[in-house]
Amino acid sequence: RHPLATFFHLFFRVSAIITYLFCDWFSNSFVACFVTILLLLSFDFWSVKNVTGRLLVGLHWWNQIDEDGKSHWVFEAKRVSTIAASTEAEARIFWLGLIICPVIWTVFFFSTLFSLKLKWLALVIAGISLQTANLYGYIHCKLGGQKSIGRVTSRFFVTADVPRRQTRRISEDRTEEHGKTGTR
Amino acid sequence: FAGLADVSISEDVPVEGEITVPVGSHSPDEDYSTLDEPVRDTIMRDLKAVGKKFVHVMYPKKSSALLRDWDLWGPLVLCVSLALMLQGGSADSKDDGGPQFAEVFVIIWFGAVVITLNSKLLGGTISFFQSLCVLGYCVLPLTVAMLVCRLVLLAGSGTVSFIIRLIVVVAMFGWSTLASTAFLADSQPPNRKALVVYPIFLFYFVISWMILTFTPQ
Numbered sequence: 001r002h003p004l005a006t007f008f009h010l011f012f013r014v015s016a017i018i019t020y021l022f023c024d025w026f027s028n029s030f031v032a033c034f035v036t037i038l039l040l041l042s043f044d045f046w047s048v049k050n051v052t053g054r055l056l057v058g059l060h061w062w063n064q065i066d067e068d069g070k071s072h073w074v075f076e077a078k079r080v081s082t083i084a085a086s087t088e089a090e091a092r093i094f095w096l097g098l099i100i101c102p103v104i105w106t107v108f109f110f111s112t113l114f115s116l117k118l119k120w121l122a123l124v125i126a127g128i129s130l131q132t133a134n135l136y137g138y139i140h141c142k143l144g145g146q147k148s149i150g151r152v153t154s155r156f157f158v159t160a161d162v163p164r165r166q167t168r169r170i171s172e173d174r175t176e177e178h179g180k181t182g183t184r
Numbered sequence: 185f186a187g188l189a190d191v192s193i194s195e196d197v198p199v200e201g202e203i204t205v206p207v208g209s210h211s212p213d214e215d216y217s218t219l220d221e222p223v224r225d226t227i228m229r230d231l232k233a234v235g236k237k238f239v240h241v242m243y244p245k246k247s248s249a250l251l252r253d254w255d256l257w258g259p260l261v262l263c264v265s266l267a268l269m270l271q272g273g274s275a276d277s278k279d280d281g282g283p284q285f286a287e288v289f290v291i292i293w294f295g296a297v298v299i300t301l302n303s304k305l306l307g308g309t310i311s312f313f314q315s316l317c318v319l320g321y322c323v324l325p326l327t328v329a330m331l332v333c334r335l336v337l338l339a340g341s342g343t344v345s346f347i348i349r350l351i352v353v354v355a356m357f358g359w360s361t362l363a364s365t366a367f368l369a370d371s372q373p374p375n376r377k378a379l380v381v382y383p384i385f386l387f388y389f390v391i392s393w394m395i396l397t398f399t400p401q
Contacts (some may be wrong), residue, residue: 031271031285035264042260050226063313065252069371071311122286 001086002055006093009052012044013101016127020108020120034123045130048098049137056087056094059141075141098138102131234258241321241363251367254313259320262327263292266391269330270398288394295387296320303368303380310371319387322364326388329356330395337400349396357392361385 016037019026023033053059058078065071105127112120234257267288300315308315333349364384369377 031268034285035268038260038264042257046230046257050230051223063254065254065311065314069251069309069311071314119286122290 002090005052005055006090008047009056009094010097012040012047013097013131016040016044017101017104020123020127030119037123038126041127041130045134048134052094053134053138053141056090057138057142059138061137061141073140075137075144077141077144098131098135102128102135105131230255230257237317237321238324241324251310251314251318254311254317256313256317256320259292259296259317259323262320262323263289266292266323266327266330269327269334270394291390291394292320292323295390299383299387302383303372306376306379307373308368308371308380310368315368318364318367319384322360322367322388323391325356325359325363326353326391326395329353329392330398333395333398334400337398341399353392353396357388360388364388 019033019037019040023037027033049061053061060076061074063071063073105124109121109124109128112118112124233253233255237253237255237258267285270288271285296316296319299319300312303310303315304312329352332352336345336348336352339345361381361384365381368384369380372380
């Protein structure tokens, strides 16, 4: 249903990885490669966080600062009523892309460290943090969604119970009062 | 009336707290506003927020826009442009200004993180990313100073150009420090303000020093 979103979800991440691996073929300049990969990683972070997560799996997470200046992290999940085959395929692509790329960047981290090409280290660390942040945020949304389904149903049962209990309470009070006045 | 005790809802209603999961507490209208808005709206909204913050830095009044709606796009753009301008002239050889480029990056981001940690340890109420956002955006005057310095150096590199550059850099350094303290110092208890301002002063001083001592190849 969202082919463009699926394409862009994978496009920025895969381009960043390919540029990192083959930067020597593209250009001699370290600076150009660094800036290109950094921009690709930033666009990927923004698009996965704000666009593809919403469209492909109905999850969204963000940070809100309220009046007092306290910061809240909000994780939102859309209530999914039907799961069509196409949305399942898209969801699978989403989660695969989300999980595999931070793993690849972690591999790059160790290879950079051990081959002592330290000038790339800052970039690899930036890549890992951006992609892991998205992974963590979406996992939180997913787990939070499942947890709160239980909470929503139990809250429903509690609110349904309370009026009945209240009326029972009131009727018991009345009978008690009656009883008291009776005995008085 | 002992029986009244269990009329109250026994389950906690965890709406407040560090992490809120508002599924079920959002009305359908609110769902639409975040989960279903068109992509162009998202992009325009974010671009406008970034632009507004740049304007706020140039005119540092006490406003909550910089603090409430933080984002790190501005700091990223400023950091990249400053690092690009601080390159030596030779950007195309294998042994180019590569280390200098990554150095500027690391100094800015690592310095901002350290200042944020310092202010949080001193009991500040501002959050981590808000502080990074303010510090990053307040690099704008120094980026302008860098631009001016490069233009002046194109004209010549004698004593006169040095004096001009010195004046410009000192003025922009003062502007950056004042702008960021205007936003950040309020979140500290009053007897700690100097302890928070001092690292910010140092941070912008280091950046100004890098700008002033820049000489093209």
